[in-house]
Amino acid sequence: MSDWGRDYRLVMGVPREAFRPSPIFLGLVGLFALSGFMAWHQVTPRFAVFLFVVAGWLVSLCLHEYAHALVAYRSGDRDVAHRGYLTLNPLKYSNVLLSVVLPVIVLLLGGIGLPGGAVWVDHASIRGRLRKSLISLAGPGTNLLFTLLLVIPFAFEPNVFAHIEFWCGVALLAFLQLTATVLNLLPVPGLDGGNMIQPWLKPNTQKVYSTLAPYGFILLFALLWQPTINRYFFDAVFWVGDGLGLPQQLYAIGYELIRFWER
Template structure:
């Protein structure tokens, strides 16, 4: 029971850090590209209170944990006014990519920490319990941030992938996509829960098997010198 609580706390901390940096990266990218809106509202900040959405960051993950299914979370959307950007069509994509990119960078930071704590000099200097906790957190931090990065690249709102995809769509394709957007949350619920329950097909699991886990394994192998 204690190990499970410890694991949940580590995951919660990793998710919170990942979300805070993710949203700050959006705001910072928008500011760098000409839109000061998010920065003026305090969204370039590592203070979680600046980014937390009561439903998306707290209630939704708790409900999903209780339901025993996949868990995801989202923060308050970062306000971006496209007309303020220097090159709106290009910069919208860059602002959207900034969030997932920040999580991939954090995963690399997690790998660097893992490499450090696994080194002989540090391993000898630290108590076993502390060393074990740092190693476990490093693993968690790597895979949580990769999960946040690739999950947010799914092209459905409110995820970043939708903003990345839209500038490349035109005509009928764009209109069809806007119609699909109205049902984004039900689609996510079906893909995350109903489809695996009814058919045994786990599309998110398959997607993560092709993205998150291979990249995570590479980072872990590099960190441990395998």
């Protein structure tokens, strides 16, 4: 093969296949679009909303982790490409249970957008504290962008009653993205918020964060289990949602719709 051919097939020493969206991700996008069409036209509406919300949430999870990996790649960690993180394939994540299965279960049972811990970044190859913080910020930044995009239609006061199931699904997805954004930004070791501030801490405090990081999810659940903290958290989420124009009634109905097995 000529030098030009080799250069065409490689991007900075990484095969171009490492940047192609995986069939699994494309399938999730297709399912998201199809279920949205079904919900709009009220074809098995409750099940359609269930598929619409779950598929949309999985797509956002893939893009959340992709954002981490892409910024890490641009910051000097080439191994994220070799690990398959830039293909948007959720099966390539370091812990599929924590990154995909558990968030979906919590979504269905608790109506919360639980953050996942998935891509492994070689921080030794990243120079500069700011870059390390930006890698962590990229994920919740993606959730925030999703939130804003999903809320925009409600600013134009659509006739939600004409396609009530569809708009309830959109509202619920926006609420889940909002909760994921807030949760991810909490300064809890192991979560994106904790990882954002860790490079700026003193060495001894960084060691404490690293020791607690594997137990970040447990710590998060313990915090949310406290009634006072739980109330403050959801009060803050509801306040932000109201400020963005996200209708509470719609995402409450959306949550009831996705639990189609209860009726």
